[in-house]
Amino acid sequence: MSRILIDIRNKAYPARHGSGEHRAIENLHIELGAGEFVCLVGPSGCGKTTLLNLIAGLDRQFEGTIKTDGKAKTPRIAYMFQNPRLLPWRTVRENIDLALPGGQDGKAVDHLLEVMGLSQSQGQYPERLSLGMSRRVALVRAFAIQPTLLLMDEPFVSLDAPTARRVRQLLIRVWLERPHTVMFVTHDLREAITLADRLVFLSAPPTTLLHEVAVDIPRHAREDEAEVEAFRNRLISGHPEISALL
Amino acid sequence: MRSALQHPIFSSLLFLALWQSLALLLVSPALPTPCVVFHALYGEIVSGRLPYHLGITLARLLVSFVLAMGLGTLAGIFLGQHEKLDRFFDNWLVIFLNVPALVTIILCYVWFGLTEAAAITAVVANKLPNVVVTVREGARALDRDLLEMAQAYRFGRWKTLRHVIWPQLFPYLIGASRTGIALIWKIILVVELLGRSNGMGYQLHLFFQMFNVTGILAYTIAFVTVIQLIEALLLKPLDRHAKRWRR
Numbered sequence: 001m002s003r004i005l006i007d008i009r010n011k012a013y014p015a016r017h018g019s020g021e022h023r024a025i026e027n028l029h030i031e032l033g034a035g036e037f038v039c040l041v042g043p044s045g046c047g048k049t050t051l052l053n054l055i056a057g058l059d060r061q062f063e064g065t066i067k068t069d070g071k072a073k074t075p076r077i078a079y080m081f082q083n084p085r086l087l088p089w090r091t092v093r094e095n096i097d098l099a100l101p102g103g104q105d106g107k108a109v110d111h112l113l114e115v116m117g118l119s120q121s122q123g124q125y126p127e128r129l130s131l132g133m134s135r136r137v138a139l140v141r142a143f144a145i146q147p148t149l150l151l152m153d154e155p156f157v158s159l160d161a162p163t164a165r166r167v168r169q170l171l172i173r174v175w176l177e178r179p180h181t182v183m184f185v186t187h188d189l190r191e192a193i194t195l196a197d198r199l200v201f202l203s204a205p206p207t208t209l210l211h212e213v214a215v216d217i218p219r220h221a222r223e224d225e226a227e228v229e230a231f232r233n234r235l236i237s238g239h240p241e242i243s244a245l246l
Numbered sequence: 247m248r249s250a251l252q253h254p255i256f257s258s259l260l261f262l263a264l265w266q267s268l269a270l271l272l273v274s275p276a277l278p279t280p281c282v283v284f285h286a287l288y289g290e291i292v293s294g295r296l297p298y299h300l301g302i303t304l305a306r307l308l309v310s311f312v313l314a315m316g317l318g319t320l321a322g323i324f325l326g327q328h329e330k331l332d333r334f335f336d337n338w339l340v341i342f343l344n345v346p347a348l349v350t351i352i353l354c355y356v357w358f359g360l361t362e363a364a365a366i367t368a369v370v371a372n373k374l375p376n377v378v379v380t381v382r383e384g385a386r387a388l389d390r391d392l393l394e395m396a397q398a399y400r401f402g403r404w405k406t407l408r409h410v411i412w413p414q415l416f417p418y419l420i421g422a423s424r425t426g427i428a429l430i431w432k433i434i435l436v437v438e439l440l441g442r443s444n445g446m447g448y449q450l451h452l453f454f455q456m457f458n459v460t461g462i463l464a465y466t467i468a469f470v471t472v473i474q475l476i477e478a479l480l481l482k483p484l485d486r487h488a489k490r491w492r493r
Binding site for chain 2: 053056057058077078079081083085087088089090098099101125127141145
């Protein structure tokens with residue numbers, strides 16, 4: 001595994017009728033360590049989704065570079081979007097299998113479905129699933145391809161609190177089974193502290209890096225909401241500019 | 247009793263009964279009774295004339311249908327994805343959509359002679375703009391989110407086409423097929439009537455000249471039956487298959 005170096009000098013959306021040029025990202029440097037879980041925190045509309053799309057290669061119109069050091073292989077990227085984005089005309093299992101790179105067998109998928117409690121639902125069509133279940137399917141799909149880099153774009157918004165907590169726990173559980181680099185976007189600071197090795201704070205557009213903090217709470221203590229809350233309060237009192245973002 | 251009234255057989259029987267009583271009332275060669283018509287139909291089938299002409303027409307239907315759907319789908323997908331070309335060719339489509347079928351048929355026969363190719367071209371030219379417009383709607387409505395997902399997970403061209411694009415276009419293609427068969431069916435008769443020496447249209451033309459209403463009605467029944475069979479045995483099951491994932 002290798003580090004991923006992100007260096008975006010300029011990303012702008014050209015002027016459209018009615019609105020001028022939108023400068024989305026400027027001079028943003030982020031380094032992701034191998035197997036590191038990084039949470040990007042920033043106000044909504046701060047170009048977080050834009051950044052993920054650049055990394056995923058969905059948008060190539062920008063100045064800068066995104067590369068891995070080491071063996072110079074392009075990372076195998078999985079992307080969990082804000083909405084589950086499952087193909088409604090394919091079953092749960094087919095949705096996952098379609099994303100698998102050729103030659104990968106289905107054992108890992110069986111295991112992931114089992115862990116996520118979806119084994120019974122693999123023959124269902126996504127429209128018959130609840131949002132929480134669809135999100136879990138999208139999570140299985142992302143993990144199933146055994147990525148070196150997993151991008152997650154506020155994947156748990158609009159889930160009710162208990163469901164979100166449960167899916168977060170599942171996420172950490174499967175991630176610990178096979179650690180790989182994760183870039184997780186959120187605007188929920190508590191969620192970020194619960195999940196991340198490191199927090200990266202982004203500014204309002206044109207987006208750039210404001211601040212970085214390592215989360216030093218041990219993983220087993222993060223279920224304790226008081227710990228998370230204490231960390232959050234320390235963070236905000238120490239860095240008033242962060243509270244302005246949230 | 248109420249459910250018996252709603253049964254489709256009842257409404258068909260009622261239709262036949264009305265026809266029968268009207269024919270008995272009028273006693274005119276312009277409206278033979280159902281019995282006479284079915285007898286004539288039987289005679290035409292046994293003599294082999296009806297299967298021959300119906301077969302010819304069905305073959306023409308098949309060829310022109312496949313051509314119109316194939317070309318129309320390609321053009322529709324293309325226009326749906328290229329906004330500038332679409333705007334440029336939009337007027338062309340409107341013109342072709344509004345040229346009366348009869349004009350296209352006459353022009354084809356004048357330009358290409360009274361040939362099989364001219365007949366097929368005339369039918370295809372009539373149907374093509376319809377298919378293009380329908381499929382173009384489908385191609386415009388393609389879900390960007392899913393296309394991005396396919397790109398992020400490196401689906402590649404073939405997988406994307408088969409699993410992401412095709413299922414989204416399928417309902418539009420079925421729609422185009424259903425209206426297409428109904429349209430081609432009607433146009434093909436005119437094409438045959440004007441410039442062919444076989445097929446249903448040609449036969450109807452003969453019956454018309456001989457004022458043989460019985461023959462016309464017998465062929466019509468054969469006609470409607472075949473089309474209903476195509477609809478029920480082919481298009482409806484395809485439609486159901488395409489919608490099986492819906493809630």
